[in-house]
Amino acid sequence: MPHDHHDHSHEGLSPSGHPYRPDDDTELSYWQVMEIALRELLIEKGHLTAAQIHAQINAMDSRSPTNGARVVARAWVDPAFKAALLADASAASRSMGFDIGPMHLIALENTKEVHNLVVCTLCSCYPRNLLGLPPDWYKSRAYRSRAVIEPRKVLSEFGLTLPDEMQVRVHDSTADMRYIVVPVQPEGSFGQTEEELAAWITRDSMIGVGLPQAPQ
Amino acid sequence: MKVRVKSHWPPGHIRTPAYLRGKIGQIERRIGLFNNPEEVAYRQTGAQRELVRVRFRMDEIWGARAERGEDVIEAELYAHWLEPI
Numbered sequence: 001m002p003h004d005h006h007d008h009s010h011e012g013l014s015p016s017g018h019p020y021r022p023d024d025d026t027e028l029s030y031w032q033v034m035e036i037a038l039r040e041l042l043i044e045k046g047h048l049t050a051a052q053i054h055a056q057i058n059a060m061d062s063r064s065p066t067n068g069a070r071v072v073a074r075a076w077v078d079p080a081f082k083a084a085l086l087a088d089a090s091a092a093s094r095s096m097g098f099d100i101g102p103m104h105l106i107a108l109e110n111t112k113e114v115h116n117l118v119v120c121t122l123c124s125c126y127p128r129n130l131l132g133l134p135p136d137w138y139k140s141r142a143y144r145s146r147a148v149i150e151p152r153k154v155l156s157e158f159g160l161t162l163p164d165e166m167q168v169r170v171h172d173s174t175a176d177m178r179y180i181v182v183p184v185q186p187e188g189s190f191g192q193t194e195e196e197l198a199a200w201i202t203r204d205s206m207i208g209v210g211l212p213q214a215p216q
Numbered sequence: 217m218k219v220r221v222k223s224h225w226p227p228g229h230i231r232t233p234a235y236l237r238g239k240i241g242q243i244e245r246r247i248g249l250f251n252n253p254e255e256v257a258y259r260q261t262g263a264q265r266e267l268v269r270v271r272f273r274m275d276e277i278w279g280a281r282a283e284r285g286e287d288v289i290e291a292e293l294y295a296h297w298l299e300p301i
Contacts, residue, residue, distance in 0.1 A: 104247075121233050148235065152283045168287040175231050175267055175292035176250045 063132035065203035067098055068180055071130070072206065073198040075107075076185045082109075089180060093130055100129040108171060108208075109182045115162055116169045117155065117208035118179040119147035125173035127180055131206065138207065148172060158209040181208040188214060217243045219270060219298040229257030232297045236289075240301060241272035244290055252294060266295035 013019055028036070042048045071093055075082035085092040089105035105127055108116035120126065121144045126134035137143050146154050151168050155161070162168065171179050183205040189197055189212070196215075204210030223238035231253045249264040270293050275285030 121235075122231060148289055149278065149281075150283050151287065164284065168284070169271075170287070170289045172233060172289060172291040174233060175253070175294070177247065177267075177269075177292055 060128065060132065063128065063130065065131050065201075065206065066198065067093075068127070068131045068203075068206045069198040069201035070194075071096060071098070071107075071180070072182050072201045073194045075182055076189075076197055077194045082182070085182070098130060100127075103127065103129040104177050105130065106177050106179050107182050108169070108179055110184045110208075112166075112184070114167050114169055115155075115208065116171060116179075116181045117147060117151050118171050118173060118181060119144055120173040121145065121148055122172075122174055125178060127178035129178075130180065131203065135203070155209060158204065160210060180206050182206075183212050186212050186214070218301050219243060220301050221270070221293060222297050222299060224297075228254050230254060232293055233291065235277060236270075236272065236291060236293070239272055239276055241270040241276070244269040244271045247292065250294075252296075267292050268295060268298065269293075270298070 039048075039053065043050055043053075071085065071089075074096065075085050081092065084095070085107045086109055089107035090100060090103060092107075093100050093105060108118070110116055119138075124134060124139040124144075126138060128134070143154065148170055151170050152162060155168075173179060183201065185197070186200065189200050199215040200212040202210055202213055205212050218240060219242075220240045221232060221236050221238060225237070245268070247267045247269060250267045252262055252265045255262045269290050271288050271290045273285060274282035274287040274289065277289060
């Protein structure tokens, strides 16, 4: 019961006993200043409006892993769609109505013999136009460097221990392609509808650091 | 087809990871023509380059340190970084 301790001072703590978060009043970084300057110039010169910029931010924020989950769920129930997805994942995603812009997407199929894992060692390339923003750990130096050197150890830290006989394929997103993993459909989900199946497909299972999970 | 990644270390915006330079892999698929990031980064518009996916065995990259030599890494590399062997 962390709030029942009375052997320490509550000075500097909120009434509920939590430390106040310091104000975010540090100086702007070089790149933050550059972003503000560029944005204000584009608006002043009439190339963009503030409303258009915020509409784009809202559009990106509205994208989420549930979009990718719907794509994977359809691949699980519809073999023709799965073949189309593996041949051209961009076209297949667009055919479901997702606006993924100019993104070039490749779908990677997990099997009983092969497990796929996605990383971008050079920066943080991620299929944002389908799945939304990446998790913070995906952008960390630790994940980016370790995923190519010791992927099995990294996966085990995510709670996923793969059998030795299974091949791990690490996909380094080095250039123009983006990647989505199509996980193996769990036996416990057989017979469910496409909509029910989508609830099994987690963000992590589409990056390759997890497996589909039964909905809670 | 087997290829070796050139072991060049030029300055600039290079999208060929250092850990793959000098390593030998198999072409997994050819993706098509794309702008060369080494030129795009400096607002140059040269000829487009072929982008290919290359598959490398872990023991080719990391040697005895590899967790499991038969595991693989696949990466997109521009054709001008690859030489046939």
